[in-house]
Amino acid sequence: xxxxxxxxxxxxxxxxxxxxxxxxxxxxxxxTPWEAFPKIISSPEALVALRLxxxxxxxxxxxxxxxxxxxxxxxxxEVLPFTGLLRALVIVPLLLPPVVSGVAxxxxxxxxxxxxxxxxxxxxxxxxxxxxxxxxxxxFVAMPFLxxxxxxxxxxxxxxxxxxxxTLGASSKRIFFKVTMPMVAPAAVAGLVLCWARALGEFGATxxxxxxxxxxxxxxxxxxxxxxxxxxSVAIALSLVLLVVSVGVLVALRGRYLxxxxx
Amino acid sequence: MNKIMRGLLAAALIVGLGALFPSASGAAxxxxxxxxxxxxxxxxxxFPVIADAFQKRxxxxxxxxxxxxxxxxxxxxxxxAPVDVIATASEPTMQIxxxxxxxxxxxxxxxxxxxxxxxxxNPADIKSLADLQRxxxxxxxxxxxxxxxxxxxxxxxxxxxxxxxxTRELDVRSLLGKVISGDLDAGIVYVTDVKAAGNKVExxxxxxxxxxxTTYPIAMVADTQSAELAQRFVNFVRFSTTSQGVLRxxxxxxxx
Numbered sequence: 333x334x335x336x337x338x339x340x341x342x343x344x345x346x347x348x349x350x351x352x353x354x355x356x357x358x359x360x361x362x363x364t365p366w367e368a369f370p371k372i373i374s375s376p377e378a379l380v381a382l383r384l385x386x387x388x389x390x391x392x393x394x395x396x397x398x399x400x401x402x403x404x405x406x407x408x409x410e411v412l413p414f415t416g417l418l419r420a421l422v423i424v425p426l427l428l429p430p431v432v433s434g435v436a437x438x439x440x441x442x443x444x445x446x447x448x449x450x451x452x453x454x455x456x457x458x459x460x461x462x463x464x465x466x467x468x469x470x471x472f473v474a475m476p477f478l479x480x481x482x483x484x485x486x487x488x489x490x491x492x493x494x495x496x497x498x499t500l501g502a503s504s505k506r507i508f509f510k511v512t513m514p515m516v517a518p519a520a521v522a523g524l525v526l527c528w529a530r531a532l533g534e535f536g537a538t539x540x541x542x543x544x545x546x547x548x549x550x551x552x553x554x555x556x557x558x559x560x561x562x563x564x565s566v567a568i569a570l571s572l573v574l575l576v577v578s579v580g581v582l583v584a585l586r587g588r589y590l591x592x593x594x595x
Numbered sequence: 596m597n598k599i600m601r602g603l604l605a606a607a608l609i610v611g612l613g614a615l616f617p618s619a620s621g622a623a624x625x626x627x628x629x630x631x632x633x634x635x636x637x638x639x640x641x642f643p644v645i646a647d648a649f650q651k652r653x654x655x656x657x658x659x660x661x662x663x664x665x666x667x668x669x670x671x672x673x674x675x676a677p678v679d680v681i682a683t684a685s686e687p688t689m690q691i692x693x694x695x696x697x698x699x700x701x702x703x704x705x706x707x708x709x710x711x712x713x714x715x716x717n718p719a720d721i722k723s724l725a726d727l728q729r730x731x732x733x734x735x736x737x738x739x740x741x742x743x744x745x746x747x748x749x750x751x752x753x754x755x756x757x758x759x760x761x762t763r764e765l766d767v768r769s770l771l772g773k774v775i776s777g778d779l780d781a782g783i784v785y786v787t788d789v790k791a792a793g794n795k796v797e798x799x800x801x802x803x804x805x806x807x808x809t810t811y812p813i814a815m816v817a818d819t820q821s822a823e824l825a826q827r828f829v830n831f832v833r834f835s836t837t838s839q840g841v842l843r844x845x846x847x848x849x850x851x
Contacts, residue, residue, distance in 0.1 A: 444777040460778045461733060461761040543762030543773070544738065550763075558765065561666045561740030 372569040381555035389531035392470040408486030426476035434540025465542035478527040485519025627655030635684035682813040701812035705847040711799040719780035738763040747783040790846035
């Protein structure tokens with residue numbers, strides 16, 4: 333593989349793609365107001381947004397784990413009827429423009445929504461404009477990443493290990509936690525990290541469903557977009573923080589998990 | 596009235612109109628070409644109607660719009676976006692363009708007032724500005740970077756209101772959408788926005804003395820490739836009776 337000469341018709345467009353993808357990110361670095369950077373990211377507004385982003389993205393990842401891992405297993409083992417259709421439905425939020433997800437969530441869980449209206453009328457519960465609303469929006473958008481990644485993990489697993497455990501008398505719960513999960517750990521970690529990164533970057537569904545208020549629903553991406561309206565250098569500095577996190581995720585995934593699977 | 600008198604009157608009218616719009620009758624070059632007009636989000640409904648009237652008068656012209664928040668539009672012009680005309684919902688925002696010589700002399704063409712938008716039926720039973728201070732009320736405003744948000748802050752300050760909004764939407768349309776859907780009890784928006792929404796939303800009037808005025812300047816972008824047409828459109832929006840009539844119909848007040 334290595335040392336192979338790349339034909340020109342692949343080399344040129346390939347390099348164009350590389351330049352196209354990398355140049356804007358380098359420009360972001362070059363445009364970063366380095367002198368003001370420490371002051372901007374340690375400002376109360378930025379710290380509040382960062383804290384909110386971390387809390388909501390971790391909460392969304394937690395929810396995705398609790399409900400998404402079982403769903404991935406159900407899909408992988410095809411225990412439900414119409415598994416193909418179900419898989420497509422579960423993946424829809426991943427392909428949907430996030431704003432559309434936000435609109436759909438408002439229709440379902442808004443104060444006059446189908447489910448939300450019932451909750452508001454009977455229990456005085458509202459989701460929009462609350463931090464819980466942010467978690468709901470980000471979970472909706474991010475959970476499919478975990479499900480499809482992990483479904484692949486469950487599928488590639490040889491079922492004979494589980495069968496062996498079963499013949500030795502282990503309960504299905506014990507098999508799942510002691511045999512199945514440890515074997516899909518790389519896929520689970522990759523899925524969780526992808527899910528978390530997507531949750532951290534969520535913008536459209538959040539602003540549509542949960543609104544934009546500092547400390548309550550204004551996560552980092554919303555703070556970046558809001559700052560863009562008033563102070564560009566603040567927006568660039570906050571963007572850089574998110575860029576660093578994204579690159580960090582990539583490094584973590586490549587170095588520790590994806591490579592072992594490839595080899 | 597006899598025939599001659601009527602004829603004279605008609606002639607006088609035509610001459611009068613011609614004097615108002617010399618370009619329409621006697622200009623050597625017929626205006627033609629394309630214009631890209633960047634306009635504040637609150638002009639989304641009214642500007643296409645004005646553009647239709649403009650194109651009816653000058654059939655060889657084509658007008659495209661770019662609607663967004665005023666500061667976004669000015670940032671785009673600063674970044675060199677190929678725009679011919681810019682209309683903002685804020686004089687300070689336009690002044691940035693004037694100070695940097697990016698736009699020509701702006702003309703004020705409309706004014707807008709704030710109002711309290713409430714969902715149909717006014718479920719929170721809001722009657723006055725003071726009601727906005729009620730605890731537990733879901734009040735929405737625009738972000739202070741957007742003109743509607745800056746105006747709302749000024750409104751609260753001017754009337755010494757102690758309010759706690761639950762969201763700062765980035766533009767007035769998304770704010771109004773959340774009022775219409777009933778997810779917010781009230782939102783501070785422009786009169787023109789509730790007019791556009793028709794009967795999907797109700798509003799509680801804010802007395803003129805307590806209100807905050809927003810003025811709309813329009814200007815040609817200095818870098819335009821079609822300066823003549825751009826300035827003609829700017830003048831049309833500000834001076835033509837057609838355009839001003841359309842603006843009134845959409846709820847905008849006179850700028851003078």
